[in-house]
């Protein structure tokens with residue numbers, strides 16, 4: 009979708025806030041009115057967000073900007089949520105309501121992307137989940153046979169029919185050009201999922217299978233120039249953790 013930035017000169021009071029906040033130095037003040045120099049900028053929308061007069065708008069969106077008038081979140085609550093979060097591998101046989109899934113998608117939609125490239129795409133695997141898992145299981149069983157020849161360690165290792173998705177009702181495959189952009193979107197969805205009482209597993213194994221199997225790539229219809237960057241397995245947990253887990257302090261350098 010094409011987006012044009014428009015400045016309403018009647019509303020503009022020449023306060024320069026948009027000029028100072030534009031990361032591409034793309035706005036000038038001419039006769040005390042802000043003027044966009046080129047429509048060929050990254051369309052980050054900072055000029056829209058900062059204008060105290062609501063004089064700047066961007067065309068081509070299906071919704072108005074959200075007003076910033078709610079109180080900020082509680083930092084202690086957020087930290088507790090992060091500290092007690094676990095990867096979940098046991099799920100209830102319970103579908104996720106559509107409005108909850110929509111919240112996950114909204115969280116991903118609003119995450120930042122480098123130079124506002126908006127390259128992230130999501131594939132929701134629900135109906136075709138079993139089919140995708142079957143292909144991945146077949147591939148991994150074949151790979152395991154090869155590993156068995158070289159190492160005793162894997163002889164007892166079992167790849168069951170639900171090895172990847174653990175019977176969870178929803179899998180979100182995160183596709184994009186840039187790994188960081190995709191992982192940021194995934195992480196926002198995971199946090200939103202937690203807020204809805206859902207559990208999440210990042211499946212590196214399925215991501216690896218999607219890179220390796222031509223059959224999976226074809227089935228997922230990965231667009232040219234993009235690749236599967238990460239995979240989220242999501243459902244209501246059938247277990248409850250009584251406590252968090254200790255973690256070694258991060259190695260942090262101050263120089």
Ligand SMILES: Cc1cc2nc3c(=O)[nH]c(=O)nc-3n(C[C@H](O)[C@H](O)[C@H](O)COP(=O)(O)O)c2cc1C
Pocket residue numbers: 031050052119120121122123124188189192
């Ligand atoms: C991986 C990544 C790298 C980024 N690198 C830069 C950067 O080097 N310089 C910069 O000014 N902004 C950088 N940004 C910020 C993006 O330009 C910004 O997220 C995007 O324009 C959308 O604006 P918003 O985050 O205010 O929604 C980066 C963002 C991401 C996610």
Ligand code: SF4
Pocket residue numbers: 015019020021022023024025026027041042058059060061062063064
């Ligand atoms: S922030 Fe708004 S009012 Fe201020 S100069 Fe820019 S367009 Fe004009």
Ligand code: SF4
Pocket residue numbers: 013029030031032033034035044049050051052053054055056
């Ligand atoms: S959309 Fe971003 S880059 Fe473009 S003019 Fe506005 S603030 Fe500058």
